[in-house]
Amino acid sequence: MDENKKDNKTPPTGGGRFPNGMMMLVIAASMFMLLHMLSGVIFGNESDRVRYDEFLEMLREGQVERVVVQPDRLVISLIPDENDEMAEVPPTWRTFADMIASATTLRNVDEPEPQGRVVYTGRVPDPELRALLDMYGVEYYAPISTTNWWSIIFFQVGVPILIILFMFMLLRRMMSGIMGGGRGGFMSIGQSNAKVYMEKKTGVTFEDVAGQEEAKESLTEIVDFLHNPDKYTEIGATQPKGALLVGPPGTGKTLLAKAVAGEAGVVFFSLSGSDFVEMFVGVGASRVRDLFKQASQQSPCIIFIDEIDAIGKSRDNQMNSNDEREQTLNQLLAEMDGFDSSKGVVILGATNRPEILDKALLRPGRFDRRINVELPDLKGRVDILKVHAKKVKMCESVDLRRIAMITPGAAGADLSNMINEAALHAVRMNRKEVQQEDLLEAVEVVIAGKEKKDRIMSEKEKRIVAYHEVGHALARVAQSNSKPVEKITIIPRTKGSLGYVLAAPEEEKFMHSKDEMLEDIVAALAGRAAEEVKFNTKTTGASNDIEKATSMARSMVSMYGMSEKFGMMGLESIQNRYLDGRAVLQVSDQTGAELDQEVRNIIEDCYQKAVELLKQNEEKMNEIAEFLFNKETITGEEFMELYRGESPPTLDITV
Numbered sequence: 001m002d003e004n005k006k007d008n009k010t011p012p013t014g015g016g017r018f019p020n021g022m023m024m025l026v027i028a029a030s031m032f033m034l035l036h037m038l039s040g041v042i043f044g045n046e047s048d049r050v051r052y053d054e055f056l057e058m059l060r061e062g063q064v065e066r067v068v069v070q071p072d073r074l075v076i077s078l079i080p081d082e083n084d085e086m087a088e089v090p091p092t093w094r095t096f097a098d099m100i101a102s103a104t105t106l107r108n109v110d111e112p113e114p115q116g117r118v119v120y121t122g123r124v125p126d127p128e129l130r131a132l133l134d135m136y137g138v139e140y141y142a143p144i145s146t147t148n149w150w151s152i153i154f155f156q157v158g159v160p161i162l163i164i165l166f167m168f169m170l171l172r173r174m175m176s177g178i179m180g181g182g183r184g185g186f187m188s189i190g191q192s193n194a195k196v197y198m199e200k201k202t203g204v205t206f207e208d209v210a211g212q213e214e215a216k217e218s219l220t221e222i223v224d225f226l227h228n229p230d231k232y233t234e235i236g237a238t239q240p241k242g243a244l245l246v247g248p249p250g251t252g253k254t255l256l257a258k259a260v261a262g263e264a265g266v267v268f269f270s271l272s273g274s275d276f277v278e279m280f281v282g283v284g285a286s287r288v289r290d291l292f293k294q295a296s297q298q299s300p301c302i303i304f305i306d307e308i309d310a311i312g313k314s315r316d317n318q319m320n321s322n323d324e325r326e327q328t329l330n331q332l333l334a335e336m337d338g339f340d341s342s343k344g345v346v347i348l349g350a351t352n353r354p355e356i357l358d359k360a361l362l363r364p365g366r367f368d369r370r371i372n373v374e375l376p377d378l379k380g381r382v383d384i385l386k387v388h389a390k391k392v393k394m395c396e397s398v399d400l401r402r403i404a405m406i407t408p409g410a411a412g413a414d415l416s417n418m419i420n421e422a423a424l425h426a427v428r429m430n431r432k433e434v435q436q437e438d439l440l441e442a443v444e445v446v447i448a449g450k451e452k453k454d455r456i457m458s459e460k461e462k463r464i465v466a467y468h469e470v471g472h473a474l475a476r477v478a479q480s481n482s483k484p485v486e487k488i489t490i491i492p493r494t495k496g497s498l499g500y501v502l503a504a505p506e507e508e509k510f511m512h513s514k515d516e517m518l519e520d521i522v523a524a525l526a527g528r529a530a531e532e533v534k535f536n537t538k539t540t541g542a543s544n545d546i547e548k549a550t551s552m553a554r555s556m557v558s559m560y561g562m563s564e565k566f567g568m569m570g571l572e573s574i575q576n577r578y579l580d581g582r583a584v585l586q587v588s589d590q591t592g593a594e595l596d597q598e599v600r601n602i603i604e605d606c607y608q609k610a611v612e613l614l615k616q617n618e619e620k621m622n623e624i625a626e627f628l629f630n631k632e633t634i635t636g637e638e639f640m641e642l643y644r645g646e647s648p649p650t651l652d653i654t655v
């Protein structure tokens with residue numbers, strides 16, 4: 001879907017009449033050399049610096065021809081010496097350097113040109129110097145600054161012109177990039193040059209979007225309106241001008257917008273919020289104007305503004321106000337008010353940060369309809385998997401429901417990615433069809449990354465990992481309500497895990513009781529508990545578990561009112577619900593400290609419980625962990641058989 005966008009986009013054409021990369025490099029290099037030489041002339045080269053005593057030595061040996069007394073230094077011209085290396089420097093170089101030197105008033109033009117080497121030394125208060133110089137017959141004088149026209153021209157006129165030229169070139173380049181095409185220049189800012197992506201047919205229908213039944217239902221009305229606006233205008237009903245699709249990333253918001261256009265068979269204009277926001281004030285606003293102009297010529301149609309939060313950020317944030325964004329937003333608001341919805345133009349927006357949107361955008365007559373596009377539930381996931389499974393060759397025996405069970409929290413984009421990974425895996429395995437194990441592998445790839453076969457673990461490490469994972473699994477099963485185990489593995493994965501337990505809930509839950517949450521915390525901590533019970537060590541492998549357990553315990557206390565101490569007091573609230581869901585503390589420091597203590601108590605209790613559980617089941621833990629150690633991956637059934645102590649499965653060790 002994104003390819004269409006790229007096709008219509010005019011690639012920014014920089015180059016052309018303006019210096020390209022190579023030229024820039026050459027210019028930069030010569031500027032650098034010039035600067036280097038200049039600094040040599042002005043400040044003196046390292047090699048030309050001599051100590052004062054060395055200078056006196058030279059004086060005594062009769063090498064000095066002339067001394068120029070400058071405010072901070074003595075510039076000493078030596079009598080030419082055949083063996084001197086400076087004599088070999090090509091004359092043009094010296095002349096050029098001299099030219100610059102005279103241009104910069106360091107030496108007057110009419111001064112005699114030094115024939116030999118020139119060195120310099122710092123000025124030392126030396127009352128006897130004049131007598132010495134006279135004694136050795138050395139010329140000496142201080143330079144008189146005369147009006148040096150060269151220097152005035154160079155500094156007052158030449159340098160500014162150079163700088164202006166350089167800036168101008170830079171600007172031209174940037175402009176031509178932004179305005180899309182070489183036509184750009186100062187004159188065309190604000191003129192119709194906007195990049196608008198128009199698709200006559202999106203080719204997406206509601207059938208391609210699964211698991212979003214409610215969202216689809218709200219959108220069918222819009223589709224119907226686009227089909228025949230007259231039906232609505234005759235009765236005097238005004239349709240909503242815009243609807244805002246709100247939900248976490250990857251749940252199908254963009255897809256839904258396209259599907260509306262596809263169902264209604266109308267033109268689809270799409271732009272991403274960030275496309276509007278440019279460096280130059282006014283460009284975004286002109287793009288909005290342009291977009292609406294083009295759209296009104298093509299009605300009925302849909303205007304879709306993806307990631308609308310990029311322009312629609314609330315304006316009352318004084319700290320970082322952004323003129324460009326505000327202008328763009330104002331223009332958008334004005335256009336939305338201005339256009340006649342009876343013509344059949346519907347505006348759809350999508351965002352995953354609804355809480356930061358400017359209130360003005362959500363007012364009636366603008367994006368007044370809000371359509372939630374949530375993460376799919378179990379049935380939704382099955383349906384989404386089915387939609388995408390149609391695109392690949394699937395074996396009859398594939399059980400998509402089972403895959404949906406082990407992927408709670410996966411968005412549509414993740415699931416479509418899993419199907420594709422499975423197909424790739426099948427190809428790698430030289431299969432003609434995708435099989436269940438390809439899908440399972442794909443789930444693991446999406447969750448945990450690829451297998452790291454080359455990772456060599458010592459026996460000891462491997463054994464610790466085996467006990468750790470079995471600890472998790474045992475804690476789950478030994479507690480009544482916990483999720484059954486689907487698979488346990490100790491093959492390391494690229495996303496950093498050394499092993500993991502795949503668990504599947506028997507049914508999807510939307511509410512969790514306090515007991516269930518505590519059990520989850522116990523299960524999360526049981527990995528570390530197993531390490532302690534068996535080996536009496538602590539490893540770094542539990543960091544992720546600890547993080548998970550802590551955040552669960554914390555939200556129990558701060559958000560779900562599950563602690564005795566605070567009762568139903570809300571201590572934290574969630575920001576950015578659809579993105580990272582960070583919690584923000586809303587209480588005093590002292591209460592915050594008490595909250596931390598309460599969380600710690602929960603964690604400690606749960607950890608004790610995990611240790612007890614594993615001690616009670618120590619024999620089983622040893623048995624299953626050794627089995628896992630040898631086989632590296634065991635299925636949920638194997639695990640349950642071992643746990644129940646039924647006929648132990650025969651060990652067929654292939655590795």
Ligand code: ADP
Pocket residue numbers: 001208209210211212248249250251252253254255256350384387411412413414416
């Ligand atoms: P969003 O805009 O919400 O971030 P997208 O619409 O861009 O997500 O979804 C990305 C891809 O994920 C889609 O192209 C589609 O292949 C897949 N996808 C997401 N949600 C669904 C869904 N509900 N049904 C089918 N496919 C989906």
Ligand code: MG
Pocket residue numbers: 253254306350
């Ligand atoms: Mg999107």
Ligand code: ZN
Pocket residue numbers: 468472527528541542545
């Ligand atoms: Zn763990």
